[in-house]
Structure formats: C-alpha cells, structure tokens
Amino acid sequence: MESVYLDIDSSSCDYSFTHTDDEDSHSSIHAASPASSFGKPASPANSLQDTAADLQQKKKRRGRARNEATVHVMKKNRRLKANDRERNRMHNLNDALDTLRSVLPTLRFAHNYIWALSETIRIADQRQKKSRDTSKVLPGLSCIADAPSPGSDACSWVSSASSSASSPSYCTSNPGSPAAMDDYGFIFLGYYSTHCFHMILYFYCI
C-alpha cells in the first residue's frame, strides 16, 4: 500500500503508478480483458448460442466494468493530486515558519527598543511632575526631587544609571512656568541621549 505513491513526480502531476498487490486485485477486475472479468472464459464459439438479451447484458456489464475502472483511476488521480497539494502546503507552511523564526530576534529587539523608549518617556514625565510639585511646596529645592527613588520600580536600574540626567538645566528649570513645557523636549532628549542607548543595549541582551 505505502509503495504506491513513491514514484510520483510531484512537479508535473504526471503520476506513474507503482504496481502493488492491492492494485492487482483491482486490475484483475478493471484491466483484464472484459470477457474474462466476470469468471466466464472468453468463448467466441458460444456467441452463437447467446440470445440478444444475453449480448445486451454482456454489453452492460462491460460498460459498467469500464466505468468502474475509470472511476477508480479518477479517484486515484484525485487522491494523488490532493497528496501533492498537501505536501506543497506543508512545505510552504514550514518555509513560512522558518522565515518567521529567522526574524524573531529582530522583532524581539524592536519590541524591547519600543519598550525602552516608552519607559524613557514615562520616567522623564514622572520626574517633571515630581519637580513641579516640589517646587510648588519648596521653591528652589526641585533638584532634590530629581533624585531617583531607590528601588521604586523596575526602572530603578535606569534611574540609578541615569542619575547624571539631572542636568543643571533640568534642575533649574521652573516647571511652573510656561518655559517648563518647552524644557520637556530638552529633558527628554538629554535623558534619551545619555541613557537610552544603554537601555537598548541592556534590553537587547535579555
């Protein structure tokens, strides 16, 4: 049974069947001479004794045998074609999965990079808010508020690594003033330029 499909030329759908026992059992019905197909020996001499009805019956039988053979071959062809399609489908699927695997490191890096940028923005935002609040209560002490809160969150590493981010301009800016809003971009840029690269490197190594 399993050796039936081994000689398939999958590229051309030109199937060459390997002969098997199973097929033999079919071919004894389908491919043998029609006269001998139904257990009756081919005997032209008997034809004189055949009635018209017998001949009609024989013709019908022959026709059916031929149809069965055709149907059998057609079914087999369809199956082989389906096998071929399935094989190609699985190959395509595997190729696609391989491609996906090959770009996975890039995707992971992109994900971490985006996350790092988001964190940078979030931390900068937090700091600005803090310094704004502190300067309202104790004007002139906003620099204290800029100190990273140790172990406050997952970004403590970033905070500690970026302690130099409290640049003079950042400390002395008055968050309450309209200029503070303009400073935001500067703060972010400073933050980004000094530490984001380290973050990216760090997360790329995860």
Next chain:
DNA sequence: TAGGCCATCTGGTCCT
C-alpha cells in the same frame, strides 16, 4: 529499544 520528531498519506469538512 523506547520515545521524540518529522514527513507524508488519508478521509472528512468547509468553502468557492
């Protein structure tokens, strides 16, 4: 040698 992995075959089902 058992078990895992992979490729292929196969019949059923759904969709066009």
Next chain:
DNA sequence: AGGACCAGATGGCCTA
C-alpha cells in the same frame, strides 16, 4: 466539482 484546511495514522530516522 475541486481545492484548502485539518487532524489522525503511519513509518522512518535519530538519540539517550
């Protein structure tokens, strides 16, 4: 009707 998709079955190969 024929193709796509799916899940189960099967057999070959490799490894601990």
